[in-house]
Amino acid sequence: MKKLGLFISALCIGFTAMAQDNDGVTIKVTIENVLADGGTILGGLHTADTFMKGMGVVNAMAPAKAGEVILTFENVTPGTFAIMVMHDANDNKQMDMDANGMPQESYGTSGEMNLYGPPSFETSKFEVSDEDQEIRIRF
Numbered sequence: 001m002k003k004l005g006l007f008i009s010a011l012c013i014g015f016t017a018m019a020q021d022n023d024g025v026t027i028k029v030t031i032e033n034v035l036a037d038g039g040t041i042l043g044g045l046h047t048a049d050t051f052m053k054g055m056g057v058v059n060a061m062a063p064a065k066a067g068e069v070i071l072t073f074e075n076v077t078p079g080t081f082a083i084m085v086m087h088d089a090n091d092n093k094q095m096d097m098d099a100n101g102m103p104q105e106s107y108g109t110s111g112e113m114n115l116y117g118p119p120s121f122e123t124s125k126f127e128v129s130d131e132d133q134e135i136r137i138r139f
Contacts, residue, residue, distance in 0.1 A: 024075040025132045029060075031069045031085050032138040035106060039064045039089035043071040046082050051121040056084070064089070082124035083110040085137055106139040 031041055041064050044056025060071040064087050071085065086095055086107040096104040111124035126135070 024077045025128060025130060027073040027076055027083075027128065027132070028134045029071045029073070029083055029085065029110075030134070030136045031071065031108065032136060033106075034064055034066055034069050034087060034139060036087075036089065037065050039087055039091055041069045041071065041085060042088050042093070043073070043083060043085040045073045045076060046084060046121070047079070048121045048125075051082055051084070051124070052118060057081075076128055078128050078130060080125050081110075081128055082121050082126070083135065083137065084119070084124070085109070085139075087139065108137040108139050110135055110137060 027045065029043060031043075034041065041062050043060045044050070045058040045060075046052075046056045050056055058073045058076060060073055062069050062071055073083075084107065086103075087105050088094075089105050090096065095107065098104055109119045109124040110126055111119075113119060114123065126133075
């Protein structure tokens with residue numbers, strides 16, 4: 001009987017944990033102006049601490065196809081975030097750069113893009129509340 005009680009307790013805890021994983025909202029990101037098929041569109045939802053430093057706090061990917069590609073970030077809790085996306089044309093999971101440091105692959109962020117330097121969290125950030133959101137980013 002003790003084993004049955006432990007099993008039921010573990011099962012209830014498991015369902016509670018799974019239910020908590022579904023908290024948060026969905027952010028649908030449409031990436032416009034994908035120039036070519038092939039490779040992967042990579043996206044990261046970032047905080048100020050993770051922006052321009054690697055993986056986001058939530059990440060998404062989709063096969064690249066010319067035109068528009070949609071990425072979805074699920075179970076996002078309210079807060080201040082920025083989104084960075086790139087077309088990883090050669091699927092090496094990193095941004096390829098020229099010898100002078102200029103990106104060789106298309107990229108974009110939520111918010112305003114800086115034409116003469118790297119993007120910043122301050123110009124890319126947006127607020128996530130308790131409602132689903134849709135964002136458009138143009139390469």
